Every structure is written in structure tokens, then in C-alpha cells.
Amino acid sequence: MLNAAQERAVAHLSGPCLVIAGAGSGKTRVITHKIGRLLRAGLEPDQIAAITFTNKAAAEMRERAAQLVDKRGVASKLAISTFHALGVRMLRESGQALGLKPKFSILAADDVTGLLRDAGATTDNAQARRWQWTISLWKNAMLTPEAAARVAENDDERVAAKVYARYADMLQAYQAVDFDDLIWLPVTLLQQHADVREHWQNKLRYLLVDEYQDTNAAQYDLLRLLVGDKGRFTAVGDDDQSIYGWRGATLDNLRRLQTDWPTLEVIKLEQNYRSTNAILRAANAIIHSNPKLYPKSLWSEHGEGEAVEVRAAQNEDEEAQMVAARIQALRSGRNAELAHIAVLYRANHQSRPLEQALRRANIPYVVSGGQSFFDRAEIKDVCAYLRLLANPDDDPAFLRAVTTPRRGIGPQTLAALSTFAGQWKVSMFEALFRDSMPAAVGARPADHLREFGRLLHDIEWRARTAPAGELLREMLETIGFRAWLEEHSDNPREAEQRWKNVDDFCGWIERKAEEDKVGLTQIAQTISLITQLQERGEQRDAVTLCTLHAAKGLEWPHVVLAGCEEGLLPFFTDDRPLTDTTLEEERRLMYVGVTRARQTLVLSWCQKRKQGRGAAGRSPSRFIGEMQTGQPKTSNKDAAMARIAALRSRLGAAAAEESAAAAEAEAKT
Ligand SMILES: Nc1ncnc2c1ncn2[C@@H]1O[C@H](COP(=O)(O)OP(=O)(O)OP(=O)(O)O)[C@@H](O)[C@H]1O
Numbered sequence: 001m002l003n004a005a006q007e008r009a010v011a012h013l014s015g016p017c018l019v020i021a022g023a024g025s026g027k028t029r030v031i032t033h034k035i036g037r038l039l040r041a042g043l044e045p046d047q048i049a050a051i052t053f054t055n056k057a058a059a060e061m062r063e064r065a066a067q068l069v070d071k072r073g074v075a076s077k078l079a080i081s082t083f084h085a086l087g088v089r090m091l092r093e094s095g096q097a098l099g100l101k102p103k104f105s106i107l108a109a110d111d112v113t114g115l116l117r118d119a120g121a122t123t124d125n126a127q128a129r130r131w132q133w134t135i136s137l138w139k140n141a142m143l144t145p146e147a148a149a150r151v152a153e154n155d156d157e158r159v160a161a162k163v164y165a166r167y168a169d170m171l172q173a174y175q176a177v178d179f180d181d182l183i184w185l186p187v188t189l190l191q192q193h194a195d196v197r198e199h200w201q202n203k204l205r206y207l208l209v210d211e212y213q214d215t216n217a218a219q220y221d222l223l224r225l226l227v228g229d230k231g232r233f234t235a236v237g238d239d240d241q242s243i244y245g246w247r248g249a250t251l252d253n254l255r256r257l258q259t260d261w262p263t264l265e266v267i268k269l270e271q272n273y274r275s276t277n278a279i280l281r282a283a284n285a286i287i288h289s290n291p292k293l294y295p296k297s298l299w300s301e302h303g304e305g306e307a308v309e310v311r312a313a314q315n316e317d318e319e320a321q322m323v324a325a326r327i328q329a330l331r332s333g334r335n336a337e338l339a340h341i342a343v344l345y346r347a348n349h350q351s352r353p354l355e356q357a358l359r360r361a362n363i364p365y366v367v368s369g370g371q372s373f374f375d376r377a378e379i380k381d382v383c384a385y386l387r388l389l390a391n392p393d394d395d396p397a398f399l400r401a402v403t404t405p406r407r408g409i410g411p412q413t414l415a416a417l418s419t420f421a422g423q424w425k426v427s428m429f430e431a432l433f434r435d436s437m438p439a440a441v442g443a444r445p446a447d448h449l450r451e452f453g454r455l456l457h458d459i460e461w462r463a464r465t466a467p468a469g470e471l472l473r474e475m476l477e478t479i480g481f482r483a484w485l486e487e488h489s490d491n492p493r494e495a496e497q498r499w500k501n502v503d504d505f506c507g508w509i510e511r512k513a514e515e516d517k518v519g520l521t522q523i524a525q526t527i528s529l530i531t532q533l534q535e536r537g538e539q540r541d542a543v544t545l546c547t548l549h550a551a552k553g554l555e556w557p558h559v560v561l562a563g564c565e566e567g568l569l570p571f572f573t574d575d576r577p578l579t580d581t582t583l584e585e586e587r588r589l590m591y592v593g594v595t596r597a598r599q600t601l602v603l604s605w606c607q608k609r610k611q612g613r614g615a616a617g618r619s620p621s622r623f624i625g626e627m628q629t630g631q632p633k634t635s636n637k638d639a640a641m642a643r644i645a646a647l648r649s650r651l652g653a654a655a656a657e658e659s660a661a662a663a664e665a666e667a668k669t
């Protein structure tokens with residue numbers, strides 16, 4: 001169940017303990033087992049606090065802990081949560097000391113942007129977001145508005161500090177906190193109020209922290225204040241998986257742990273229990289190029305396994321089709337469950353072509369830790385029309401479509417229509433055509449409603465002959481959807497992006513209709529089926545689509561890492577060129593991705609990718625080269641190795657050997 005080193009970490013209860021080890025070596029397992037050990041040592045479940053990085057990870061940990069401590073009800077009392085959720089709890093219970101009422105509200109990111117627009121007396125959303133970013137960094141560095149004003153280095157920052165001061169007053173007046181406050185207010189609370197500090201130190205007798213490498217300075221302070229000088233805590237982490245530097249996470253926290261607690265027991269785990277050696281070799285080779293805080297090399301007893309594959313595609317659509325084909329091959333060839341397959345990527349926008357290809361191939365999927373293309377408001381709006389076409393009795397779809405755009409139909413009218421439909425036991429759409437409907441909702445609203453009904457009837461009728469894409473575009477034109485988007489977006493750029501999404505969606509419908517030789521109504525039926533399944537959460541056997549950041553800590557038997565290209569992974573642009581620091585962080589991100597795979601791993605990249613209105617040529621990620629040679633290289637050699645990778649994947653293994661040998665020779669010179 002546990003190896004010797006893990007057992008040592010679990011058994012060490014007397015003082016502070018740090019487990020520092022590579023991916024898949026069982027760090028999270030140490031935490032769950034240690035929870036069990038602490039319970040057996042006599043601690044009450046609510047005296048144990050375990051901190052994870054995401055809510056999803058917290059839920060998973062509670063599940064695993066429940067299996068270990070078979071007593072019913074015990075696991076639900078454990079304080080397993082994210083740092084932020086712990087902060088909420090502390091503020092609700094003890095925030096009065098800071099003048100915060102227990103019922104304070106927590107602002108979402110766009111609420112904050114709105115407040116900052118007011119605080120800075122501007123309508124410029126982009127400017128407000130820049131302030132938001134700066135203020136967030138200040139809060140994470142524990143700087144008050146006054147302190148921020150002192151450290152501000154230029155005019156922009158001085159203005160931001162003024163906005164910060166006004167924003168802080170607004171929060172106080174509204175009894176509201178933002179996300180960053182959830183860490184630094186508890187820190188302030190514990191620093192300034194000895195009685196509160198004592199209270200929480202007695203309440204939480206043992207602290208366990210997963211993914212410690214991604215904590216920031218404020219979180220470290222919270223940890224230190226909570227455990228006091230007794231040092232009753234265990235932190236586990238991997239310096240090679242630190243991927244939140246851009247949000248202020250700092251590896252200094254690993255060093256600080258050793259200086260702040262001289263008795264710290266540091267335990268390393270070497271054996272990996274997750275992956276095959278082919279995958280681990282790739283991971284080791286990539287991370288080898290980064291400077292080392294704690295050198296380590298992963299190995300496992302899972303045998304060599306299948307070679308890591310590199311595949312090139314012409315563009316992102318072809319890449320997505322290739323991913324879909326790969327999934328089908330895994331399913332039919334090896335009987336793989338869809339839940340055992342993940343497609344990972346660097347940037348959220350990469351999910352769009354992937355989602356479209358999976359839908360076209362009827363492969364169920366879930367998008368985790370990011371927004372699905374099909375979840376975007378504008379796409380859901382269009383889908384509401386399609387769902388209504390597929391099934392006129394779909395009342396939720398009716399409600400969305402009939403009010404998008406507004407058409408002069410208000411909530412009262414809809415409430416009256418709903419009551420009327422209920423009396424007649426028909427759907428709202430069908431109710432539109434009952435003779436007594438106008439009497440129930442009023443003459444004018446009835447006209448608007450019927451006009452909407454006629455529009456849909458007309459589309460349904462024409463869908464029998466007209467090509468799907470054309471019809472859909474025409475419908476969007478008729479209802480004035482683009483103008484509506486413009487009205488309901490924060491700024492022209494956002495409106496344009498949203499319209500582009502809709503346009504993409506129409507293009508996708510067009511292609512699907514041509515390929516499957518079907519009309520709009522049939523397509524609408526497939527779409528509505530998948531959409532509803534996803535909304536009801538009934539998608540148990542589904543492929544996971546996930547950004548690399550959200551994939552941390554998770555594992556799947558089969559992984560495809562899409563978009564392994566220069567510019568995307570590592571990510572950089574002309575405005576944001578790579579520095580040593582960002583390149584190292586990108587490399588760790590690649591390492592996180594590669595180490596999610598248990599049995600098979602495919603890395604794919606595109607020779608061309610859409611950019612603005614055109615498409616730009618791309619070259620394979622330097623990390624592919626690093627993986628294939630296993631050596632850190634000079635930049636010259638990089639380019640040659642990238643060409644080798646390109647050749648190998650383009651020509652297929654056998655044919656590539658000859659050309660690759662030539663390129664390899666070139667690389668040596
Ligand atoms: N001693 C062990 N015996 C058998 N399986 C183990 C052992 N330790 C860990 N595992 C398994 O290995 C896999 C990886 O473990 P775990 O997720 O705890 O690693 P981790 O170090 O937290 O990885 P990451 O760095 O990705 O978060 C899991 O499936 C876990 O159940």
C-alpha cells in the first residue's frame with residue numbers, strides 16, 4: 001500500500017514534514033493516508049485540515065479519504081478544501097474582528113472589473129482589467145493601498161494605487177470581498193488578533209498541503225500563522241511542477257520552509273507508480289533542461305511500454321480529426337473507456353476545433369477547468385433555436401430563444417404564457433397557436449409571440465430543402481443576432497470575438513450537413529441530444545478535454561497533448577517574448593502534461609494555425625526535440641532537432657529514418 005519512504009512521511013507526526021518528489025510518485029497518496037493515520041492517532045476529523053488546489057481535487061481527496069477511514073460520516077467532517085475555501089470559513093467565523101459581517105458577499109471576477117470601472121471612473125474594460133491584475137499582485141504581496149502607493153514606480157502604477165484605495169473603500173461599504181481577499185484578510189486577521197490566532201491554532205491541529213510548489217507568499221503566511229511554532233503540518237510538492245509563477249506562486253516557499261523550520265523532515269520519493277518508462281524517459285529528458293532545486297529522476301516498475309508518438313497535422317482542424325480518430329482507435333482497438341482518455345492543451349481556445357471534431361464523430365466529452373465552446377453564451381443562444389427546431393416542446397430552449405433578442409416580450413408575458421400552457425397541458429411553443437392565447441397574455445404581446453412562432457415554423461418548413469448552413473445564417477440575419485451581440489457585449493472587440501464564434505459555429509454546421517448529407521433539423525437533433533446530456537451531467541463515460549493548468553494532479557491511461565508548437569507550448573508572442581523564467585515555467589507545464597499519462601502518450605502539432613484573419617506557419621515545440629534527444633541543447637541544435645521531429649512525424653517512422661539521420665548529422669556540426 002505504501003513504500004518505505006511514503007510510510008516514513010505518513011508516520012512522521014511529531015514535527016514538520018516536507019515531501020518533495022516527482023510526478024506520480026504518490027505524494028497525494030501520502031496525504032490521504034496521513035489523514036487516516038492522524039484519525040487513528042486520536043485527532044477529531046474537524047481538527048484536520050487538508051488543502052488542495054482545486055475544488056475538484058478536494059472532492060477527489062475526500063472520496064479517497066472516505067475509502068480509507070471506513071467509518072461513515074467521518075470523511076464529511078474533515079476540513080478538506082482549497083486555500084480560498086478555508087479563507088471563507090475563517091472570515092465567516094472570525095471576520096468581525098476586521099469589521100466584516102458574517103454575511104459578506106464574494107465578488108466574481110467580472111463583478112470586480114465592474115467595480116474597478118466605477119472606482120477609476122472609466123468605461124474602458126481593458127483598462128479596468130489591467131488594474132485588476134495589478135491590484136491582485138499587490139494583494140498577494142500583502143500590500144495595502146497606502147503601501148502600493150509607496151512602491152508604485154510609474155504614472156500607471158500611481159493611478160492604479162489610487163484606484164486601489166477607492167476600490168478598497170467600496171468593498172468595505174458593500175461588505176464584499178474579492179478572491180485575493182480570501183487569503184490576505186485571514187492573514188491580516190491572524191497577524192493582528194492574538195486571540196483569533198490562538199483560536200484557529202487550537203481548532204486546526206494538523207495541516208496537510210498538496211501541490212505546495214504553487215503556493216504564493218500570502219498563502220505561505222497563512223500556513224505559518226495557522227500552524228504556529230509547533231510545526232504540525234505536512235506539505236507535499238514538486239518543484240518541477242510549479243506552473244503558477246505568473247500568478248505570484250513562488251518556489252521561495254520551498255526554501256523558506258527549510259529556514260523557518262530547522263527541524264523540517266525532508267522526504268524524497270523516487271519511484272513512480274503512474275507511468276510506463278517510455279513516458280517517464282520523455283518527462284525526465286524534458287525537465288532535464290531546467291535548473292534543479294531538488295534533482296530527481298523518475299523510474300517505475302510498469303515496464304517500457306509503448307513509445308511516445310509525435311504526430312504532425314496540416315492545421316488545427318486536421319489535428320482535431322486526428323485526435324478523434326485516435327480516440328476511436330483506442331476505443332475499438334483496445335476497448336479503452338472514454339473516461340480513461342484525456343486531450344490536454346495549453347490555451348482555452350484550442351478546445352473549439354477539438355470539440356467540433358468530437359461532436360462530429362459522436363464522441364461524448366467533458367471540458368474540465370475551462371469553458372466549453374458550446375457553453376459560451378452566444379453559442380448556447382444559437383443552440384436554443386436549434387433545440388427548439390428539433391423539439392418544439394423544449395420549454396427551456398423556448399424561453400431562451402424567445403428572449404434572444406428581446407422582441408418586446410417581457411417576463412410577465414412569459415409567466416402568463418407558462419400558466420396558460422400549464423392549464424392546457426401543452427408546451428409553451430404549442431400554446432402560441434391556441435385561439436385563447438391572446439386573451440391570456442394580452443393582444444400586443446400575443447402578436448410578438450406569434451411572430452416568433454411563425455419564424456420558427458418558416459425555418460422548419462424550409463429546412464426540408466434549403467442547405468443547413470445557409471438557412472442558419474439567414475435566420476441569424478433575420479433576428480438581428482449580430483446587432484444584439486453588439487448591444488450585449490462590453491466592447492466592440494468582445495462583440496467581434498463573439499460574432500466570430502457564431503460564424504465558426506455556422507461553418508461547422510455547414511460542413512457537418514454536407515458530410516452527413518442531412519438538413520438543419522437533423523443536425524439540430526444530434527446537437528440537442530448532446531447538449532442535454534451534458535447539462536444533466538449524465539456524461540459518465542466521456543473523454544476529458546482539459547487545459548494543462550487544470551490537469552495538475554490528475555492522471556489518465558491515455559493522453560493526447562495537442563498543439564505542441566513553438567509559440568503555443570512554449571507560449572510566446574511578439575508582445576510577450578520568452579525569457580529564461582517564462583521558458584522554464586513553460587517547460588514545467590510540458591512536464592506536467594507528459595506525466596499525466598499512464599500508458600500511452602501522443603504529442604501532436606500543426607504546421608499551420610489560424611491567426612487573425614490568416615494562418616501562420618508553425619514549427620514543432622522545442623520540447624519535442626528535447627524529449628527525443630534527452631539532452632539540453634544550444635539554440636542552433638534546437639532548430640535542427642525540431643526539423644528532425646518534424647520529419648519523423650511527417651514521413652512516418654520508417655521513411656523518416658534516412659532523412660532524420662541526415663538532419664541529425666547536421667545537428668552535430
Ligand atoms: N505505494 C504505492 N503503491 C501502489 N500505487 C501507488 C503507490 N503510491 C501511489 N500509487 C498510485 O500512483 C498514482 C500516482 O499517485 P499520486 O497521484 O498520489 O502521485 P502524485 O505524486 O501526487 O502525482 P502528481 O505529482 O501528479 O500530483 C496513483 O494512481 C496512486 O494510486
Ligand SMILES: [Mg+2]
Pocket residue numbers: 027028029210553
Ligand atoms: Mg498529486
